[in-house]
Amino acid sequence: MDTAVTAKKKWWSGGHSPFNVSYGKLMMWYFLMSDAFTFGALLISYGTIRFMSTSWPDPNEVFHAFPGMGHTNLPLVFVSLMTFILIMSSVTMVLAVHAGHMRDRKAVAKWMSWTILGGIAFLSCQAWEWTHLHHAGAWWGHNPFLNADGTVASTNFTNFFFTITGFHGLHVTSGVVLNIVILANVLKGTYEERGHYEMVEKVGLYWHFVDLVWVFVFTCFYLL
């Protein structure tokens, strides 16, 4: 566990973590950093291909549907809702971490449950969006959408879209699974016995990272 921070502490003289966090938390940070490079590589390759293309499909033409609204043209609305859901679930996650600091088991369980619900809601939205695009004829290797200048587009657009949002969705899925495992432990009283709720913090770091990646995916695919 972390120790008190004093101004003149010698961090590298041994006897304690020079990073003032537990081993598990530090490794979670390093894992997230490496995962940032994975997502970064995917997004940069998407950017490279987009920069090398003479024209590219207009996202507002492609992503304009909303469940139950038929053919009404609603660009950005659905993805904004997804963004809101994910930000909200990040907030409930911090509140769970907070309740953990207070050693309030009931509150941790409550906020973890909301976070899991938010994650499932986000995944459901993504499942709907993918299904909708699939019905429109879009998939890996198939791109029914024209470029913004009216020329026929390559399949780069759909390949990158499904690969990157799919990889992100996979992260959300494993985040939901991890959250459920941690929630089960909270309910069992494992962390109460252990004396701290640091596992909630670690899984929280992962969950916020998933939110962070979505912020970039949202910008790169829907805004730019």
Add this chain to the structure above:
Amino acid sequence: MEHTHTGVAHEEHVHDSSTKSIWKTFWILLVITIFEVGLAFLYLEYGFMARWALNGIFVTLTLVKAFFIVAEFMHLRHEIRNLVMTVLMPLLLFVWFIIAFLADGDSWKNMRKNLAPGTPAPPATHITNEPAHH
């Protein structure tokens, strides 16, 4: 006993202030997102603002959002400098990755445009190629 007590009291104080900062961060993220979507709609409806300026704003605001998520939600702002540096320094490689790859993509596009079949060759190339054909 006395010591533990002050510890708990301190913890309570921290709890109070940081729940406030959690909600503050939430509102910042929400307002920025709404602002971005609003700008996107302005552009769609009225063609407001040049595309490059709009993209610049979107990228900047994305970085602002990323800062708040990492600093507040992931609590990195409150960690010691050693941890902040060991996590953030390697990410500086992205600066070069982004510049290099996007510039490469752009140059690729220019080559494809200038060297596509049917494109009139620039004069210098044309002259040097002439003798080879005859």
